Amino acid sequence: MRFALSAAALLAVATAAPAVATANPQLALIPDARSAMQRVEPRLMQAEGMPYQHTVQIVLPASYAAQPDKAYPVLWVMDNAIMTSMVTGIVDILVSGNHMPEVIIIGVGSAEEEGIAGVQRRYMDFSPPVGGTFLPDGLNGKVWASIAPLPEMPQLADKYLDFLVDQARPALCAELRCADRHLFQGHSAGGMFGAYAMLARPGSFDDYILGSPFIAANGGAVLEMEEEFAATGQPLPANIYMGVGSEEADEWFLAVAGIVSGTAEFGNRLAIRDYEGLTLRTKFYEGEDHYTAAPRVVMDGLKHLFADEAAAIGSSWPTKPE
Template identity: 25%
Template structure:
């Protein structure tokens, strides 16, 4: 008798478990695509978040937010979450946007420019061997300009407005694009950039590069963490801010975050960047 009751209970449990399981749905924040790059001679994973109302068949077009450290184990998820938050209709701080995260970067190769001598690497506290491959930023810029951006323009409803987000070495790379190819993006969110690369040569040439290359108005946010962690990086960012602030075509924001470290700063910085570059919300418009 007891055995029969246990058996009945078991079948009831299985029935209800199956019913509840059938009602479960998977949550999805985006999709991943593989893009082969002829410039880089390799495949790249492109992670894509689309706005809730995105419809490939309608006439609405969207800006794109590019996340350089955009792998699923990097910054794609949490930055997509920030974008989704600030674009909600009850906030409406930033336009509904596509977020594109680029995965599979070889950061020390892709985000650094060539240098004649690498002795400075050890003075910065790194081993030369850890930079066995470097100096590929020119190719990576070509990948963005000639392959990724055209690919997205062909396959998604984009409106040509573009934001670039980069932190640390990706911040160095974002700074290089701003100085050498500022026309590629409209908004630059640069966080704790590694301007020490090449003995600060990019920083030293920043004003001259901007004077030669900057032809349109851009927005630039420069965020840095607690200066006590690395006073040299802070001073380099401060020097860059002086140059950017002096340019009439740059709508510039400098943001010092003493409560953040180099390892934690990106999330708070991206949120602050949207807030400071786009201060008006639904309620303040």
């Protein structure tokens, strides 16, 4: 038995009789659309006030060339080297099944061929400029410092956020057909940076997918920011999907990093505050660790955030005749 039908076969099935008229497979019904997204040659961009360049990987929707007048939401992916390929594969699958509309993906970070240098830069990119250290507070920080002390490094999250919103976004969207909806995806330290971005510049992104966020980083700077933000009484316009693996509580180093406890505390605070304009969905993934939780959070987050659009698109398969 063949695993999948071709686009032509799907089109033939979907248009064979009135009984299947409600089916609407997105790509099969778009003449000349590709079957999957298209990676563009990566480019380097220099952020103002930062001492190194970032690799930017653009991935275009499968129908981008076939629909020259259409604009697409933009999904910004942190940790380009290890996350962009995974996120692209998940988007391709979800679009094929009409679980979400097509999007432009922009991955930002180090290049895929880089090693430890890219990892070290991400610590600087994601580190809020407070506290003087990337480490957690209290017992967690003491244990971490005793086994894996970190060198002193610039804390550049404010400059990195400005680069994404004020520099990269207008430059790239001047050449790409970006719709007025920008989604953020980050995992671990990248997830913490998403929480920082939401509080430091409310409205900088419309939607957030935060996987296993390292909320305890920088002495719990994000929690302190949330406390200060709550005191202002401002609305917090954002749709958040946040997830973490249950096994992260038992893995020793992730326990040192406080991944599960930090995620729970941040989610609990947001739920209690009931900020105007904020929607929140938090999920704990039974049996998943820091790595296996990542694709599940991305997939479920995209399905959650695009649930209304998916319902409007409809099923990708013929429906049963009435």
